[in-house]
Amino acid sequence: MFCSFYAQILVALFDKLRRLGYRVTVNLGIPFLPFCQFLTPSGATSKLSLIRFPILVALEAFPALRSRHLGLIQFIVITLMFSSCSLNGSELFGRDWPCDHDEMSRTTNESDDGVLSKDQIESPLTEEGNCNGNANGGIILKKGPWTSAEDAILIEYVKKHGEGNWNAVQKHSGLFRCGKSCRLRWANHLRPNLKKGAFTQEEEQLIIELHAKMGNKWARMAAHLPGRTDNEIKNYWNTRIKRRQRAGLPLYPPEVSLQALQERQRGLNINGMDNGDKGHHELLQSNSCEIPDVMFDNLKPNPNLLPYVPELPDITTSTMLMKGLGSSQYSSYVLPTMHRQKRLRDSTALLPSYNGSVKNEYPLFEQFQDDPCDKVAQSYGLSFPFDPDATPKSSHLFGENQGSHALANGTFSASKPTPGAVKLELPSLQYPETDLGSWGTSCSPSPLLESVDTFIQSPPTGTMETSCPSPRNSGLLDALLHEAKNLSSGKNHSSDKSSNSSTVTPGDNADSSALNICEAEWEDYGEQLSPLGHTATSLFSECTPISASGSSLDEQPPPDTFTGCNVKSEPLDQSWLADGEKQTPTRLDATRPDALLASDWLEQGSSYGKDQVVMTDAIATLLGDDLSNDYKQMAGGSTSSQGWGLGSCAWNNMPAVCQMSELP
DNA sequence: AAGAGCACCAACCGCCTCCCC
DNA sequence: GGGGGAGGCGGTTGGTGCTCT
Structure with a gap:
């Protein structure tokens, strides 16, 4: 192609x-x-x-x-x-x-x-x-x-x-x-006022509360979190959703859920407008955003998970869903969490995309599939008559998947949340706050942009690791483990009892981490940022080919030149090399395109014969499957008869790649 | 050691709204 | 009023690194 x-x-x-x-x-x-x-x-x-x-x-x-x-x-x-x-x-x-x-x-x-x-x-x-x-x-x-x-x-x-x-x-x-x-x-x-680094506990709490009120209004939520971006919040939330769902936990702590419900109730009492800046659309969001916390077992209230359902007898799952509460926001509780592998697997079908992925991955949210289903159905011109009894409908729509299918896939057991899968959050690799004002006043030498990039992509971790093992683990998510355990044990012992919600420890106010310490350190790093302080060397280093993996050079380790070239060393895929060439650091890396063009290889026809196989294989690899065979044939058959092989006189005329460094 | 799976993040895409003409 | 451009927003995707098996 x-x-x-x-x-x-x-x-x-x-x-x-x-x-x-x-x-x-x-x-x-x-x-x-x-x-x-x-x-x-x-x-x-x-x-x-x-x-x-x-x-x-x-x-x-x-x-x-x-x-x-x-x-x-x-x-x-x-x-x-x-x-x-x-x-x-x-x-x-x-x-x-x-x-x-x-x-x-x-x-x-x-x-x-x-x-x-x-x-x-x-x-x-x-x-x-x-x-x-x-x-x-x-x-x-x-x-x-x-x-x-x-x-x-x-x-x-x-x-x-x-x-x-x-x-x-x-x-x-x-x-x-x-x-x-x-x-x-x-x-x-x-932008200068960005706050980088992990979310603080307060921020996490605020995000949860805001999401309970607003739904997936990331930009609006970001407005309440100075220095935070909608993208950051969105990513955080999606990660949180996955984590909690994996742990079999509700999205919101009970108190947040209660608060949101109460606020929504107040909003309903005020002509459906709870806030001045919130209109009809907002009201729907407010409704919808509470739904994920309302977890039902087979569309029946699960007292373990929803202690406040009785307070809303007028808002049943079916009516909420059929009234289209939060058509988009509602479904987004499920949709963003559809995992990539599942996306690919299910992308070929219309409704089956929900049947498979959602059902298997998020069984505790299966009651919410009605809405996404409706959404999808509506988008494709489908509609369903109102059915006050949601269970049959749900079974109809998803029945073939609710049971055997989900289990058949073997990817998730709906009846068995997997608290063991709960993982503590990993440190964020976000780079520190960029402050325009600090660039010009930094006392420390401005690092090369290259090093800045390296830092950006892979910030120093030594300090972080010692003082902040998990910067993003700010207690809220730490509590997931406890919640999961509590929930799991609660289900094991009294899954059908109308137990109190205290078994689901909110935990969002649990012990905090050393996050703030970490943030201070991040900001120290930020002082060193000097986007305008780049040098020709640093910038030119970006003018080198990317690795075979296609990763950005910014993410490469510190520059490690070879043969005087401003070319970063990259991990050597030794599979490209013949056995004899492996573990021979003094040799040029034949897998690198620049090395392929390096003078020692290209200017000396005598060396070609010896390294021909290696070179050929390497180029064939670079060419990919499409051309590798053709190239191998060509290279192998043309070396003696044609002048266009790698050792041809044309190549002999080529200068060393290192001349790139002479670029203005 | 190697590969699969996963988490995380950055960036893109498509749609929408706003505003100007 | 409507057409088009600019910008905003939410969802999605791709890449990378880590962890687990």
């Missing part, structure tokens, strides 16, 4: 080059190698033939191949822009050049980095342009993780222009990101 895509790109590119007088020799056996075969019109030494262009293209084609995201044209263009080639993009691509060259040069000089050269090359590029399509006249916008250099650009832009008008960021800053992506990045990670 991607071969044809490559072919189209190559044909277009080569056509351009030919028109410019370049001689291009194509070897379709290796899609990215043809770029290394350019000869200038003069036959030798135009600036284009000074290698950077082809070598970079070839080099960066590897990760592109691996990722199967082929923004090849663009990173060719960008590579040209940043490689001091006299042949600029306009010569190749005319007015369709994605960005003004002068402006790009200015951006490059200002930030002294290879933001675009690397970012665009390294990461997958969209084929469609911006977030929702190509709305920028053919400009291919980048997706994927943000780099620190991009962050710096965005911060600079916001400093100058303020928030808003996000679509202009790309136009004025050279950042190839859509406005939405910029806004999201700023809102969730870059």
Whole structure:
């Protein structure tokens, strides 16, 4: 599939080059190698033939191949822009050049980095342009993780222009990101008043209460949590849901449930408007959000889980559901928790998606399937007549799954919550608060962005581990274990008794952790952030190919150069190497694309024979299954008869990859 | 040691609302 | 009034690292 895509790109590119007088020799056996075969019109030494262009293209084609995201044209263009080639993009691509060259040069000089050269090359590029399509006249916008250099650009832009008008960021800053992506990045990670780190116990308690009142109104909840983002809260909640459901616990502590019910009742008494800013829609949310806490056993009140149900005799499960209370919010208690594996498994069917995943994973919430089912059904034009007796309906809708199916899948036992599966929360790896004000006043040396990134992705844990074993375990979630145990024991001993709710220890006010200490430490780290303090080295280090796993370089360990190149060392997948090559640190890593292009390998034809097998296997691996066989055949059969093998004279002309470090 | 499963997080996508013309 | 752009929001997905078996 991607071969044809490559072919189209190559044909277009080569056509351009030919028109410019370049001689291009194509070897379709290796899609990215043809770029290394350019000869200038003069036959030798135009600036284009000074290698950077082809070598970079070839080099960066590897990760592109691996990722199967082929923004090849663009990173060719960008590579040209940043490689001091006299042949600029306009010569190749005319007015369709994605960005003004002068402006790009200015951006490059200002930030002294290879933001675009690397970012665009390294990461997958969209084929469609911006977030929702190509709305920028053919400009291919980048997706994927943000780099620190991009962050710096965005911060600079916001400093100058303020928030808003996000679509202009790309136009004025050279950042190839859509406005939405910029806004999201700023809102969730870059704005100065963000509070990073684990939620405090108070915050967790507040989230629970807010969710009981608002439902999945993350943004509104975030408004009550200064420094927290809706995304953060949403992720937290979804995690919490999974954890509690896994533990067989209600979503809310009983007192929160009671409070929400009481508030809702008050709201109902006030013309259905409980708060000034809450209208009809809000009221529905308020209703719906309490439902998950109302846990029934076969649609009967479970006194263990819902001690307050008798207070709402008028709100039965069926009526609540059939009245469409919280059509969206309601279902979202279940939907977000549908696990990915289940999603995939069930994605092919309409209703079965609920039958399988929800039923199996969240048996305690099966009474709520009516609503999601309705939602889905409605969305597909289905409807169900009102049935005051929800049980038959539920059985009808899900009956084939409620019993045998769920058990048959063997993934969950509805009758047996698994408190043993409760796990304490892991430390959050969120990076510390970014404070614009602190950047300029930091007393500590500004770390390289690279190191900042490393820290961001993998913050130092030594201190954290000693003083804060579980930063996010702030008592609320600690109590899960106790709740689960209590609940489990309570069910074991008196599952059918109308026992009091005290057996379900709320626990949300239980013992706290050293979270606050941890937060202070995080903030200390935050003082070191200096997004504008990047250096050419740090930024260039981002201009290296990604690992075979496709992970961001930001997440790589500290730079470990080899042979003087600004190339980070990456975990070596020794499966790519022949046995004899393993555990030989002095050798180049043949699995790395840059190593494949390294001078010692490419300039010395004599070494080719010995390493041919290794090289061939490595490239075949890089090419993937689609091409590996073809490539192996080609490589194996062409070395002696053709000049396009890895040891060909064309490759001999290639410079060392290390020349990348000479990029401006 | 290796792989599967899982948790967590960042980011994307699609839909919606608001606002301007 | 309505069309379109910008931004907001909620749901979803992909990647990575950890844990368990």
